[in-house]
Amino acid sequence: MRWVTTTNHKDIGTLYLLFALVMFFVGGAMAMVIRAELFQPGLQVVDPQFFNSMTTVHALVMIFGAVMPAFTGLANWLVPMMIGAPDMALPRLNNFSFWILPFAFTLLLSTFFMDGGGPAGGWTLYPPLSLQMGEGFPFLIFAIHLAGISSIMGSINIVVTVLNMRAPGMTLMKMPLFVWTWLITAYLLIATMPVLAGAVTMLLTDKFAGTSFFSAAGGGDPVMFQHIFWFFGHPEVYILILPAFGIISAIIPTFARKPLFGYSSMVYATASIAFLSFIVWAHHMFTVGMPVVGELFFMYATMMIAVPTGVKVFNWVSTMWKGAMTFETPMLFAVGFIIMFTIGGFSGLMLAIAPADFQYHDTYFVVAHFHYVLVTGAIYSIMAAAYYWLPKWTGNMYDEKLGQIHFWVSTVSVNVLFFPQHFLGLAGMPRRIPDYSVQFTDWNVISSVGGFVFGLSQLLFAYVVIKCIRGGEKVDDQVWEGADGLEWTLSSPPPYHSFTEAPQIK
Amino acid sequence: MRKLIGVPTAFLGTAFGSAHADWTLNMTQGVTQTSQSVYDLHMIIFWVCCAIGVVVFGAMIYSMIYHRKSRGAAAAQFHESTTMELMWTVVPIVILVSMAIPATSTLLAMEDTSDADMTIKVTGVQWKWKYDYVDGEGAGISFLSSLHPEHNAARLLGSGVDVAQFGDEYLRDVDNPLVIPTGKKVRFLLTAADVIHAWWVPDLGWKKDAIPGFVNEAWTQVDEPGVYRGQCAELCGKDHGFMPIVVVAKAPEEYATWVAEQQGAAVDAVASVAREWDQEELVARGEQVYASSCAACHQLNGLGVAPAFPAIAGSAIATGDTAAHIDLVLNGKAGTAMAAYRDILNDADLAAVLTYQRNTWGNAAGIIQPAAVQAAR
Structure with missing residues (x-):
C-alpha cells in the first residue's frame, strides 16, 4: 500500500524506473519477434498483419513506456536532490502521473486481444491507414491520451519544482545540467503533448463522428495529420535526448576529474536545440510533395541543428582532454554514448540533405539512424545513469565486473545489430516490411544475430540492478572520487526525507 | 542454421568478385542523371562526416589512452573558452553552407517537371x-x-x-x-x-x-x-x-x-463490353482477376478473414441481387478496407470477377455481363 499511496519523490522515482524496466523488456520482446521474422527471407514466424503490429507497438512501448518514464523517474529521484529541495513541488500530482501509466499501457497492450488485433499502422498513426484498425482503435487513442496526460503533469511538476524550490543561492546558472536539460524538456513536453492529443482526437472523430479532418473525400487532408504529428514528433525526439545530454554532462566530468568544459555554452546549446526542434518537423516528410521552397527551408533548418549538437560533443571531448580518467561502468556507457550518438548524428546530417533523403527515406538507413540515437543514445544514457546513481540510491555498490561485461557485450552486439542496417537501407530495403528480397539476406542474418545477443544481454542488466538493490559492498556519501553536486553531500542511501532544511550554496 | 554456415561462404563469394548483389554496402548510382547527382551528394556528405569523425574520435581516443589516471595523469582544471566555442560554432556553419549549395541545385532540378515528353x-x-x-x-x-x-x-x-x-x-x-x-x-x-x-x-x-x-x-x-x-x-x-x-x-x-x-x-477490351459472354469464359477470366485483386483480403478460398474481411462464399451479397453486388464492388464500402474498383478494373474484368464470385465455392447465382457493369457506372 505504501507504493500505491506514496507521495515521496524517491518512491515515485523508483516506481517510474521499475515500470520503465518492465516496459523495456516488453518492447524488447517485440523487437525479438521482428528480428526473428527478418532472420530469413520468406515468412516463417508471424503473418504480415501481426508483424506490423509488432513494429508499431514496439515503438510506442519503447518511446512512451520505457525511455520517457525512465527519464521521468531519474528526474524524480534527482531533481530535488540536485537543487536542495525536500521533495517535488506537487507530490500528489506526482503520484497520480505515475499511476496513470500502468493503466495506459494495459489498455494499449489489451488491443492485441480485440477483434482486428493491435495497432499496425505504424507508431506515427498516419491516416487513412491507421483508421483501418479494428475494435482496438479507441483504446489505442485513449491509451495515448493517458500517457500524454501523465507526461504533461510530470512536466508541470518539474517546472514548478525547479523554478520555486531551489535552495537559497542555487541560481539558475548554477544548476546541474541534468536539471537544466530537464527544465527545457519539460517545456517541450508541455508545448507538444497537447498537439499530439489534438491530432489523435481528430483521428478519433474522423473514425467515429463523421468528420473529415484527414480525408480528402470530405475536404480534409491526410498530409495535414503528418504536419501536426511531426510538430509534436520532432520536439519529442529531443524530449528523448535532452535529459541524456544532462546525464552525460554529469558523468564525464566526474570520471575525468575535471570540470565540464563549457557550462554556459552547454545551456545555450540545449536551448537552441529546443528552439530549432520546433521548426524542422517537415524533414520527416520530404517525400509528401511539399512546395520546393518548403523543402529548402526545412533542409536548411535541419542542417542548423548540427551546430548546437556539435557544440555539445566538442564540449564533452574537451572535458575529457587532459583529465585523469578512470573507466568504471558509468563512464564506459557515457563514452559509448558520445561515440555512437555522434554516429547517429552523422547519419542524421546525411538525412537532412533533402535530395539524398529521397533515397534514404523510409528505408533501413533511417531505422539504423534513429536506433543509434535512441538505443546507443537515450538508452545508453539511462544505463549510465543507473550505474552512476544506483550506489547513491541504495547505499550498495553494483557488481563492477558484471557491469563492465554488460557494457562490452551490449556495445559489440548493438553495433552488429544496427550498423548493417545502414547498408540494407542504402541497398534499397524499405522499413516496416516482414519479408524481403533474397539480396538483402546476408546483412539481415548478421543484424538478427546481433539483436538476439543484445536482447539477452539486457537480462544481465536487470540482474545487476536487482543484485545491487538487495545488497553489496557499502559505499560512502561521495561514492565517486570526482563527483560534484548536492546529491553527493547526502548519505548513501539518502534519508527518506532529504534536505528538510535547505542547504547553503556558496 | 544452414544460413549461418552460408555466411562465411557468401563473404568469400563477394571477395572473389561475384556478380551477386549480396553484401551491398552503398547506395546505387542508378541510371539517371538525378540518381547520379543524388549519389554524389550522398558521397560528399558521407566523406565530410568521416572527416569530422576522424578528428572528434581521434581526439577522444588519444585522450582516453594518454589522459587516464592509471598512467598518472593529473587532471588539468581549465574550462570555458570563448575562442574555442566560437571556433566550433563557425567552422561547422561554413561546412554546412558549402553542403547546402550543391544540395539546393540538385533539389531544384529534381522538382522541375516541366517540358515532359x-x-x-x-x-x-x-x-x-x-x-x-x-x-x-x-x-x-x-x-x-x-x-x-x-x-x-x-x-x-x-x-x-x-x-x-x-x-x-x-x-x-x-x-x-x-x-x-x-x-x-x-x-x-x-x-x-x-x-x-x-x-x-x-x-x-x-x-x-x-x-x-x-x-x-x-x-x-x-x-x-x-x-x-x-x-x-x-x-x-x-x-x-x-x-x-x-x-x-x-x-x-x-x-x-x-x-x-x-x-x-x-x-x-472495348469490343468485349458490347458482346455477350458465356459463363465459362467469364469464370476463367474472373479467377485471374480475383487472384490479383481480391484474394489478398477475401482469400483464395473465398472465406475471408473475420471480422475485417468478410467471406464471399455463401454471402448474401454474392448470392443475392446483382445490382447490389455490382454497386458494392464499383463503389466500395465507406469506413472499411473495401476499395472502390470503379477506376481500377475495366468492365470486362469487373463482370468476370463478379461472375466468378457468384459461381464458385458453392455459390450459384447467375452471370453478370460486361454491359451490365457498364450500365451501372
Missing part, C-alpha cells in the same frame, strides 16, 4: 499499382501491376516454398511491368485510391508519396534500356511488403511496338 499517372492501391498513360506516346494505355503470382504464393506463412530459388527478384517481380521509352522525359502523377503509398525505384534516384485525394509530381529520364526494380516505401497495411514496382525501359522503336500491342488489346 509524356505523362503517366501512378495510382497506389492496397496492394498493387495502377498505371495510366495520360499523355504522349501510348496515351490511353491502362493496367494493373501486382506481385508476380508465384512469389505471391511462395511468400505466405508456412508455404513451404524455398524463396531462394527466386533470387534477387524475389518480391521484386510483377505480372505487368511499367514500360517507358529511353531518352524521353517522363512525368509521373502520383496518387492513391485508399491509403498513402510511396513509389520508389532506387535506380531512378527518388521516391514520392502517393496520397489519396492529392496528386504529386515527379519525373525521370532513363537513357539505358533495362529492367529496374523497386517497391512501395510507405507503410500501407498488411501487404505493404508485397507491392513491387518494375520499370522496363525500352528503346523508342521497341517502345512503339509495345504501345501498338497494348492499344490492340485495348480495342479488344
